[in-house]
Amino acid sequence: MSLFSPRGRLVRATVAALATCTATTLAVLPVAARTPDAGAPAASAPAPQGPAARTTRQLGSAADPAAAQSAADYLPVSYTCNSGLRIKAQQMTTAQLQTTCSSLIGQDAFFHDIVKDGGRPVAYDVNTSLEVVVFGSRAEYQRLAGYLYGANTGSGGEYQEGNPSATGNQARFVTYRDDSVQAFTIKNLNHEYTHYLDGRYDMYGDWNANISTPTLWWIEGLAEYVSYGYLGKWNSWAGGEASKQTYALSTLFDTTQQHDQNRIYAWGYLAVYYMLEQHPADVTKILGYYRTGQWQAARTYLKQTIGTRYDAGFRAWLLT
Ligand SMILES: [Zn+2]
Numbered sequence: 001m002s003l004f005s006p007r008g009r010l011v012r013a014t015v016a017a018l019a020t021c022t023a024t025t026l027a028v029l030p031v032a033a034r035t036p037d038a039g040a041p042a043a044s045a046p047a048p049q050g051p052a053a054r055t056t057r058q059l060g061s062a063a064d065p066a067a068a069q070s071a072a073d074y075l076p077v078s079y080t081c082n083s084g085l086r087i088k089a090q091q092m093t094t095a096q097l098q099t100t101c102s103s104l105i106g107q108d109a110f111f112h113d114i115v116k117d118g119g120r121p122v123a124y125d126v127n128t129s130l131e132v133v134v135f136g137s138r139a140e141y142q143r144l145a146g147y148l149y150g151a152n153t154g155s156g157g158e159y160q161e162g163n164p165s166a167t168g169n170q171a172r173f174v175t176y177r178d179d180s181v182q183a184f185t186i187k188n189l190n191h192e193y194t195h196y197l198d199g200r201y202d203m204y205g206d207w208n209a210n211i212s213t214p215t216l217w218w219i220e221g222l223a224e225y226v227s228y229g230y231l232g233k234w235n236s237w238a239g240g241e242a243s244k245q246t247y248a249l250s251t252l253f254d255t256t257q258q259h260d261q262n263r264i265y266a267w268g269y270l271a272v273y274y275m276l277e278q279h280p281a282d283v284t285k286i287l288g289y290y291r292t293g294q295w296q297a298a299r300t301y302l303k304q305t306i307g308t309r310y311d312a313g314f315r316a317w318l319l320t
Helices: 019-028 052-057 065-074 094-115 138-149 189-201 216-231 236-242 261-278 280-291 295-306 311-317
Strands: 077-082 085-089 130-135 158-160 171-176
Touching: 065 138, 077 094, 085 094, 094 130, 094 189, 094 216, 130 138, 130 189, 138 158, 138 171, 158 189, 171 189, 189 216, 216 261, 236 261, 261 280, 261 311, 280 295
Parallel strands: 085 130, 130 171
Antiparallel strands: 077 085, 158 171
C-alpha cells in the first residue's frame, strides 16, 4: 500500500520540546509512567501555580486526597463512557463528551486488528480503566497539568501509565482542547489513547521498563500510525520526511527520547508503517518479546537478526 494512498494520514503535528521531562521522570519518579508528546511551539509556559513540591511528588498518584480535591475543583465535568473509560474536563458539552467516548471506544477494534493481540492484556496489567483529562485550552493545560498531574506542560498531551501491576493504579492521559482549530478537537486524543492500549496489550511492565532498551520507534510510531490510520487522515509530515530518505531503518531502531521530533514521530511512523506492511512476521516476533518483557531479546532481534537487512527495502519503499 502506497504511503501516499488515501489510507495515509495526517496533518503536521506542531512540535515542542520534550527534552526536560525525561530526566525528571526517571530520576525523581521511578515508577511513574509518562509519555509526553509533541504538542506546541515551545512554550512560554508559566510556572505551576501551586507549591513546587506538588509538581513532581504526586505524579500519577490518585491516592493523594489533596490532589484529588484540587482536580475535582479544577475539572468539574466528570463523564463515564463505560466501566473502563471516564472523562474529566474543565468544560465539555454532553455532545462533545459522547463524541469523544465514541471515538475512543471505536478505536479498540482498529488497534487490536493491527497488533493482533487477541484481546489479551500482558501479564500483571490491571489497567482495566482509563481516565482522560481534558483541559479547556492549551493555556489552561500549561497552567494546571503540571500542578495537578505532574505533566510536562510543554507537551501536547501525556500518557501516565503508572504502575500497571499495582492494585488501585489509575492509568490516565492528560490533554487539552486544541483551541488553535475552530471545530471541537482534543489534542492528540487518539494518539494518547493508543499509548494506553499499547501499554496494556503490547508492552510488559511500566514505562521505565518499556524504554529500558530503545523502543521509541515502536511506541511513538505506533501511536502515530494508529491515530492517523483510524482517523483516516493523511500524514503529510511523515510523507514530506519520507522523500528525504534521511534515516536507515536500522538506525531508527535506535531512536530514544534524546532524538528530535522528526525522528521520533515522523520517522517512527514510517518505520512502524513499513514493518507492519512489509514484514508482519517480524512484528509478531518483536511483539512477542515486548509483551513478555524480553527487552534484550527484542533488541537482539532488531539489531542482529534484522540488522541492516531491510535497509535497502525501506529506502526504496519511502519513495513508493
Ligand atoms: Zn506519544
